[in-house]
Amino acid sequence: MFGFKKKSSQPKAGASKSIGRRIKDLFGRTGANEEFFEELEDLLVEADFGAAAAVELVDELRSRKISDREDAISSLKEILGESLVPAQLDPSHGGLHLYLVLGVNGVGKTTTIAKLAHRWKKQIPGGVVLAAGDTFRAAAIEQLSIHGERVGARVVKQEHGSDPAAVIYDAITSAKSQGEGLILADTAGRMHNRGNLIRELEKIHRIASERLGSDGVYKKILVIDATTGQNGMRQAEIFHEAVGVDALVMTKYDSSAKGGLVAAISRKLGLPFAFLGRGEGMDDLIPFDAETYLNELLASE
Ligand SMILES: Nc1nc2c(ncn2[C@@H]2O[C@H](COP(=O)(O)OP(=O)(O)OP(=O)(O)O)[C@@H](O)[C@H]2O)c(=O)[nH]1
Ligand SMILES: [Mg+2]
Structure with a gap:
């Protein structure tokens, strides 16, 4: 974009x-x-x-x-x-949860969805469903389907090129009828400009909010890649301004030597980090803890 x-x-x-x-x-x-x-x-x-x-x-x-x-x-x-606030993302209580996972190309959105499904599937009443909202990239639906099979989560999908809002609508409708508690929705990384991003997400937002109803919980999770440095800060600013981000995940956080971006984003935007991705495996998604993060970042031994 x-x-x-x-x-x-x-x-x-x-x-x-x-x-x-x-x-x-x-x-x-x-x-x-x-x-x-x-x-x-x-x-x-x-x-x-x-x-x-x-x-x-x-x-x-x-x-x-x-x-x-x-x-x-x-x-x-x-x-x-002072600016590292905890994220409230535990979906194990209340009505149907829809977490829309956002971010630019290649940051790790689809992998993070699989890791989140793996993490939460046992504790969510009715289970987790994945929504293939990246209908733009040819292989994206297939990639999410493979992840779904591996982690044991149902995948709602339509054809390549279909409307992402329609996929999410379907996911909500079927999750309601099957009693699933959490939908993790993938989105396309291709968002060339702000206008495009806003229009696409506004439509998803409108349809999702209506279909979820008042007892549903709808959150937007932004994925940032630690190796992109200050570009990550710009991405957070743009997405937050455009659609309002609820929580962040920092992927590819394999070393804390350059971990300042987490604190800088929290400080500037007042947004909480929920998880750090520290590898490609399903268990390599670590809940963000401010004290652990600071101790590691500023370890002096
Ligand atoms: N080391 C490491 N690699 C990761 C992490 N998260 C994702 N990756 C890798 O990053 C690459 C891109 O991940 P995807 O999940 O496909 O990224 P995406 O944002 O869905 O990409 P697009 O759909 O193309 O926009 C894959 O090779 C992942 O295995 C992480 O936390 N650590
Ligand atoms: Mg993807």
Whole structure:
């Protein structure tokens, strides 16, 4: 859609050391002076916080009068922790849930749907159904069907090229009649421009809300790929502004060396992360926990 390019995956010197270790080393070298704050800004940018968040964080840290290295890390954890709100996505109670999974091409939407179905299928009354709402890409329906078979979830699909809103309508109707508790709906990654995205999702939204009824729960989950760096921030901003995102999943989060994007998105948009994807296996979807995330991101040993 928006011409996002993949960032070069060239590793930076020292990038294998955790950001926490590097902050501690830096403080040991400089103490709490201007050099520390300037270099800290660069370290935060390298860890994918983005320039704007890095400047803001350093300004907040400056005003705190840091006494030592431990204090630098714990203050940073405290500041970041303030904006890491927990996501409320547990679908095991109440009426029919529809979770629409959004994101640009190749971020991991379909794989995440399979992982979520695998995770929740036993605890959802009536089971989980998958809706093949990516009707654009030729192989997408087949891909979701294979996942459905593997995880033991029914798949609602129509022909390639059909209207995604109609697929979701069908999924809601059949889930109601079969007593299934959760629909995980795939969507096309191809969204060339904002107008297109808004129109397609508005139609799904209108049809889904009407068909679900007042006891239904409808949420939009945005998938972001950790390896796309600051493009992930732009995607979150655009989707949230266009359709209102309820929760995020960060996929391909295989190392915390560049994990700052999670905190930067939460801070900027006030949106909760629900899961981190840490591999291609069905169990490689880890519920997001703010404390664990911060401890890992800023680990200094
Ligand atoms: N390492 C790793 N790979 C992942 C993760 N999530 C997805 N992938 C891989 O990323 C690739 C793309 O995943 P898909 O689920 O097809 O992505 P998509 O967003 O549905 O893609 P489109 O339908 O083409 O828009 C696949 O090779 C997945 O196995 C993750 O958390 N970690
Ligand atoms: Mg897909």
